Amino acid sequence: MRxxxxxxxxxxxxYVIAMFNGYRSRFMNQQATSNPALPVRIYSLHxxxxxxxxxxxxxxMLANLLTPDINPGLxxxxxxxxxxxxxxxxxxxxxxxxxxxxxxxxxxxxxxxLGHYLLQPxxxxxxxxxxxxxxxxxxxxxxxxxxxxxxxxxxSREVSRREIFTRLGETKPLERS
Numbered sequence: 001m002r003x004x005x006x007x008x009x010x011x012x013x014x015y016v017i018a019m020f021n022g023y024r025s026r027f028m029n030q031q032a033t034s035n036p037a038l039p040v041r042i043y044s045l046h047x048x049x050x051x052x053x054x055x056x057x058x059x060x061m062l063a064n065l066l067t068p069d070i071n072p073g074l075x076x077x078x079x080x081x082x083x084x085x086x087x088x089x090x091x092x093x094x095x096x097x098x099x100x101x102x103x104x105x106x107x108x109x110x111x112x113x114l115g116h117y118l119l120q121p122x123x124x125x126x127x128x129x130x131x132x133x134x135x136x137x138x139x140x141x142x143x144x145x146x147x148x149x150x151x152x153x154x155x156s157r158e159v160s161r162r163e164i165f166t167r168l169g170e171t172k173p174l175e176r177s
Contacts, residue, residue, distance in 0.1 A: 002067055002115045011043045016065060019111055020058050027060045034060040035126040049099055062135055064120040066106060072097065074108075091119060099161065128132065 006012045020175060022039040027034065038059040045054050048073065054065045089118055091107040098104070106118035122139060129135045 003113065004116065010054070012067070013045060013054065015114065017042060019114065020056065024059065033125040033127050035129060037131055038105060038110065038126055038129070038135070041132060051099065057132055057135060060124070061121050061126065062123040062139055065122070066118040067114065077111050091121065095130060101133055
């Protein structure tokens, strides 16, 4: 669990930015898809049940960072999770969890000051984006397309003949001669 000093939203934002700036040199050298022109920046912080969710941009990814206000009771794997694994990767093992009756998955990570936190990568391959605005525009477009697909799936279900004729019942049926 994170210390009480990080319970204030501003303190949490400042710490997460500093933490990811500390990762900058390590991951900029390893990630061929990184973009050194991009900053480490928090774009939003909101609460989802007992989680605080930060939308964070880094030179190597756009991600949601989730940190709990209380112990979420998630199963922690036996392998060590210390902000990077043996190969130096930022993403730890995948954890599945439920928020508002919806299944989610994220990568479990640990920072000695922040404690355990989850990362949900949203966009990798940052080298194609000239600036932070382009990353956010791409993410918004992707999110809008996902929303449209969900709506399309809801309306594209099979409809029975009975449903069709019930809906058409408002119009006058054809008379047989």
